[in-house]
Each structure stands twice: as C-alpha cells, then as structure tokens.
Amino acid sequence: MRRPLLIFLLVVLAIILFMVHQVWSLLTLLVVDGAADAITKAELPAIGSARKAPSLIPKIIHQTYKNESIPPVWQEAQASCVELHPESEGWEYKLWTDAMSVDFIEAEYPWFLETFKGYPFPIQRADAIRYFVLAHYGGIYIDLDDGCNRPLDPLLVYPAFVRRTVPTGISNDVMGSVPGHPFFMMVTQVIQGYDRSWILPYITVMGSTGPLFLSVLWVHWLGGGKNIGDDADGGRLRLIFPDEYEGQSWSFLTHHVGNSWHGYDVQLIFWLGRNWVLVTIVGFAVGLTLIASGWLGYRRFAGGDASKRAKSPTGHKLAFWNRWRQRQHEYELVDRHEV
Ligand SMILES: *[C@@H]1O[C@H](CO)[C@@H](O)[C@H](O)[C@H]1NC(C)=O
Numbered sequence: 646m647r648r649p650l651l652i653f654l655l656v657v658l659a660i661i662l663f664m665v666h667q668v669w670s671l672l673t674l675l676v677v678d679g680a681a682d683a684i685t686k687a688e689l690p691a692i693g694s695a696r697k698a699p700s701l702i703p704k705i706i707h708q709t710y711k712n713e714s715i716p717p718v719w720q721e722a723q724a725s726c727v728e729l730h731p732e733s734e735g736w737e738y739k740l741w742t743d744a745m746s747v748d749f750i751e752a753e754y755p756w757f758l759e760t761f762k763g764y765p766f767p768i769q770r771a772d773a774i775r776y777f778v779l780a781h782y783g784g785i786y787i788d789l790d791d792g793c794n795r796p797l798d799p800l801l802v803y804p805a806f807v808r809r810t811v812p813t814g815i816s817n818d819v820m821g822s823v824p825g826h827p828f829f830m831m832v833t834q835v836i837q838g839y840d841r842s843w844i845l846p847y848i849t850v851m852g853s854t855g856p857l858f859l860s861v862l863w864v865h866w867l868g869g870g871k872n873i874g875d876d877a878d879g880g881r882l883r884l885i886f887p888d889e890y891e892g893q894s895w896s897f898l899t900h901h902v903g904n905s906w907h908g909y910d911v912q913l914i915f916w917l918g919r920n921w922v923l924v925t926i927v928g929f930a931v932g933l934t935l936i937a938s939g940w941l942g943y944r945r946f947a948g949g950d951a952s953k954r955a956k957s958p959t960g961h962k963l964a965f966w967n968r969w970r971q972r973q974h975e976y977e978l979v980d981r982h983e984v
Pocket of ligand 1: 711712713714
C-alpha cells in the first residue's frame, strides 16, 4: 500500500477509535441487561401477604414539585401513594418544593449549591435533588406521574433499587435506597462534573442529571465490579423490570400522564428514532463523504498520488527532497492544479 494512503487510513482509524472510546459507556448500555440484579416476581410476596425479611430502606416517600399546589392531573396518582403508605404504619411523606430543595442543599451540600441553582432547566434541579435526598435520608423517591398499585413494603428489604427501562438503561422515576448507599453516594459525588450543555435541551437534561446520566453511572458501577454481595451487605443495586413496574396485577406502580417538560427537541429526537433507517444511511453517507474529502485534501497536501508525484511541488518527505534537488530544472513543469 502506498505510504500516504497508509498514514491516512491510520489517522482515520485513530479518530474512529477515539470516538468509540468517547461513547463506550453508551455502547455498553446497549448490551448490559442487568437480569442478574432483577427483583423477580418469584421473590416478591403476593399482594397482601406479609414478608419476614427485615426492612433496610426507611419508610419515607419523597416526591418533588415546585410548590405545594400539585396540579389536578397528578393529584390522583399522588393520593394513591399517600393512601397506601399511611403514617399509622410508620410511613413519612415528604414533598420537596423548590424552596425546600435549595434550603436542603445549602445546609447539607453547600459545595453543590452553585451548580444546583445554576442549572438552566428546572427539571435538572428536580432530577438532582432526588439523588441527594436518597443518599441523605434514604427512602423511596416517586415521580408525581407515577401512582401506587400496591404497598411498596416488599421493596424495603433491598438496600437499593431503580427501574430498568426497555430497551436500554435505567430510569430515575422510581428509586429506593438506604441512607448513604454507595451507589447514590457516588452519584452525588460526580454529578457536578456532568453539568455540561449538549446544545439540545433534552440531551442536556438527560446527560447531565436525568436517566441517561444515571444509566452511564450504572454501567460504570457494574463495570467496576461494585454490584456484588447479597442484599444484606448493603452495596447491591437491584432492578425493577417492566412487569414488576406497571401493567400487571402484581405491579407496584401505575403510570399517569407526565413528561411535562418535553419540548421541540424531543419531537426531533423521536422523529430521528422513528426514521432510524434513513438516519443511519444519511449518517454513513456523511461519514464516508467526510473520509473521502479528508483523503482528497490529504492527498493534495501530501502529494499521495504516485503517478503525479514527480510533478507535484509538495509530497511526502522523500519525494519532496528529490524534487527539491530537481526543482530548478523542472520548475516550469509544475502544475499544482493537476494534483
Ligand atoms: C404554585 O405554582 C403555580 C404555577 O406557577 C401557581 O399558579 C400557584 O399559585 C403556586 N402555589 C403556591 C402555593 O404558591
């Protein structure tokens, strides 16, 4: 193979490897299924029957809204969770308003206050606060658009759980944890470093505080071999799969209308998702065009075409040197535009 072509291909390969490395966590996300950590129907007690295992997670339900006036559309879902977890059975209910959240971060995590207040989208604060209250108090966080179908007590026997989403990743809409669980501690410790803008609001929110952020940390967590031991060790993060989440008689939750923050960019992303064949073809076309124009540019710069090399004023080192010596004699033959 000609040397300029070889160099060019090596550079392209290096760039591709670099890009794959950059998105490696996302690619891993496509193949990690987490089945080993599933909370299966078989290990759950039937609705209404008691379970002997000791509770680890404290009986606290956390929800968030900007103030105490929950919009009518979510009141039914909220009431279903409050009613199934009464104070008389030791449950506590905490609604984190914007003002309470800022006070809590200021008092307990002052190093995070500036980032917390500086998030451009309110949903980022709603995302972030749930990790901090779980790491701090423990309990179960539930999004306002999730209602309860049965008491969540059987989930208290695990040190921590999140909801597995299909086809990939985990969600942050229903999560439980003991106080100080290592996974949520890690989440609160690294969240500041993920505060970046990805141009589109949806991707910025997902990647800096939302489910994509949490899923990437989950992949790192699994990859670091941290999800080991049995439940009593306190380190393991368990997963609720779709059937245990909603839609079956034994599911824990019911889903109500939500996604109040989705904007124009989500339409675009969903459109890209629906038209992924077209998007893939266009992506390859653009990629190959970039590589081809890179090659043409490189060849022009380095004089990579052997048939024209002798006439080129540039070229790789050796050719350049040969030509340098002949230059005075051949100068009039040089035509840059032929290369
Ligand atoms: C809560 O926010 C809504 C919407 O911004 C507003 O209409 C309502 O008056 C607020 N409620 C309280 C108690 O401040």
